[in-house]
Amino acid sequence: MLIVDSHCHLDHFVGTEQEDVVARAKAAGVGVMVSIGTRLGEQAATVRAIADRYEGVFCTVGVHPQNAGEAPVPELGEILAEADHPRVVGLGESGLDYFYDKAPRDVQQLGFRRHIAAARQSGLPLVIHARDADADIATILEEEDALGKFPFLLHCFSSGAELARRAVALGGYISFSGMLTFPKSDAIRAVAAExxxxxxxxxxxxxxxxPVPLRGKRCEPAYVVHTAAKLAEVRGLGIAALAExxxxxxxxxFNRAR
Known part of the structure; x- marks a missing residue:
């Protein structure tokens, strides 16, 4: 059985720890990992280098909404230039985070729209972070979709069912993390079922x-098999079928992940 961890932050693991984490993931059957960008410049270079280093590891580049106020909102050409690398298979993570509100909301929104424009022009999928911002995320997605289609993924889904439905109607994908396994995540499991x-x-x-049964530990890509097992249970599938x-x-x- 081979499975994909579509969203991880391998740059948080350094040196031999990073090598061990990747090795444990492969031993667990995780054949592909995507290491996610959260800033342009040095951080983007780091995730590209990680993807170059390991077979089966790819990356994205972009500016996380929590970091959107640290520098001027990148121009479209700047995002596209950072993505011009054979191991870059997506953009982001970008989006809106009104829970932490670490950047002004208008700045987050402008950055989100710039990343959408880059996804539209490049064809690379946009990895979207959505936290306590369902209405604005849905509105921006629909407004931008009217200007031209673009591929996207709502990652680590923890939003309401209405955002999920509106995203799917636009052609979007939804990714579930270890939150799916938490005892109080009935609403997320309901979205996963639908x-x-x-x-x-x-x-x-x-x-x-x-994920359960490893809560409290530092998460790593090998643990995606536990989330997959819970999603298989929710969907009434065997784990191998869910992985496939x-x-x-x-x-x-992520059609460039080859």
Whole structure:
């Protein structure tokens, strides 16, 4: 069985620790990992170098909404230039985070729209971070979709069912993290049960959100198998069938991950 961790932060693991984490993931059957960008410049260079270093590891580049106020909002050409690398298979993570509100909301929104424009022009999928901003995320997605289609993924889904439905209607995908396994995550499991089968992905968002039965530990890509097992249970599938389904969905969306 091979499975994909569609969202992890391998740059949080350094030196031999990083090598061990990647090795444990492969031993667990995780054939592909995507290491996510959160800033341009030095951080983007770091995730590109990680993707170059390991077979089966790819990356994205972009500016996380929590970091959107640290520098001027990047121009479209700047985002596209950072993405011009054979191991870059997506953009982001970008989006809106009104929970932490670490950047002004208008700045977050402008950055989000710039990343959408880059996804539209490049064809690379945009990895979207959505936290306590469902209405604005949905509105921006719909407004931008009217200007031209673009591929996207709502990662680490923890939003309401209405955002999920509106995103799927636009052609979006939804990825579930270890939060799916938490005892109080009934609402997330309900969304996972209703999401069309061809739009489902799994991830760890490691080093965060370790799934049950590993809560309290530092999360790593190998743990995605536990989230996959819970998603399989929710969907009434065997784990092998779920792995095949989500891996196929991943490669359809991230079609440069070869």
């Amino acid at each position: 999401t069309p089968a061809d739009r489902l992905l799994v991830e760890t968002d490691s080093p965060y959100l370790a 389904l989500t891996t196929g969905n991943f490669h359809r969306l």
